[in-house]
Amino acid sequence: MHASMAESKVHLFFKNPPPLSHNRAAPLSKFHNSMDSVKGKVKKLRSLFESKPSSSSSTLPSPKESCPKPVLRPTKSIGSGFINPTIRLPGTEDRIVVYLTSLRGIRRTFEDCYAVKMIFRGFRLWVDERDISMDAAYKKELQNILKVKNVTLPQVFIKGKYIGGADVIKSMFEMGELAKILDDFPRRQPGFACNACGDVRFVPCGNCSGSRKVFDDDEGSLKRCFECNENGLIRCPGC
Numbered sequence: 001m002h003a004s005m006a007e008s009k010v011h012l013f014f015k016n017p018p019p020l021s022h023n024r025a026a027p028l029s030k031f032h033n034s035m036d037s038v039k040g041k042v043k044k045l046r047s048l049f050e051s052k053p054s055s056s057s058s059t060l061p062s063p064k065e066s067c068p069k070p071v072l073r074p075t076k077s078i079g080s081g082f083i084n085p086t087i088r089l090p091g092t093e094d095r096i097v098v099y100l101t102s103l104r105g106i107r108r109t110f111e112d113c114y115a116v117k118m119i120f121r122g123f124r125l126w127v128d129e130r131d132i133s134m135d136a137a138y139k140k141e142l143q144n145i146l147k148v149k150n151v152t153l154p155q156v157f158i159k160g161k162y163i164g165g166a167d168v169i170k171s172m173f174e175m176g177e178l179a180k181i182l183d184d185f186p187r188r189q190p191g192f193a194c195n196a197c198g199d200v201r202f203v204p205c206g207n208c209s210g211s212r213k214v215f216d217d218d219e220g221s222l223k224r225c226f227e228c229n230e231n232g233l234i235r236c237p238g239c
Helices: 004-017 022-050 079-084 107-120 137-146 168-175 177-181
Strands: 082-089 096-100 128-131 155-158 161-164 201-204 213-218 221-224 231-233
Touching: 096 107, 096 213, 107 168, 128 137, 168 177
Parallel strands: 096 128
Antiparallel strands: 082 161, 096 155, 155 161, 201 231, 213 221
């Protein structure tokens, strides 16, 4: 009896389903309204971008129109621009002279000197390297030539003409101007090094053996050796 009553209730439920409540129908209507508003905004934006340009925008250049190309002016040669004709080093018209230091006291100075030295050695050229840390006379010589008291290193002279420091040499090397200036210099054999000094450019004094003192037989005392510098060194005769 109870089973027959349950079946009759289920049959009546599917035959006459209850209407949706107002609370369920409201979210669906809001969703459709929001979709309609979004579609309306999309149509407005589409019409805005697809509309014809106004008269004020007609004055703007078309993207298809070619823009005027920039005019390239020839640059000045770096090599001729850095050579100072008023500063010259007499007696060095046949060589390359580099004033530098081999001391590592100031890192930037040492790195600049080493870089310039390696650039010239890459061309396999003999360079008159005047190391002021080996001989203080070279520093005084450079001060007299440049007419300044505080000199920066390195300083380069080619064929007696003053070229400049490390920045100038690096720029000329990167631009290819340095190779043109050095084209007529003779090249050394690859891996060549001086047998006397090993390309250090200095050797111990042969008169005092680097002690800076010699014995004077007439006076019977030691005297200062005048053939070497303050470090007991002389310029390598092989270089």
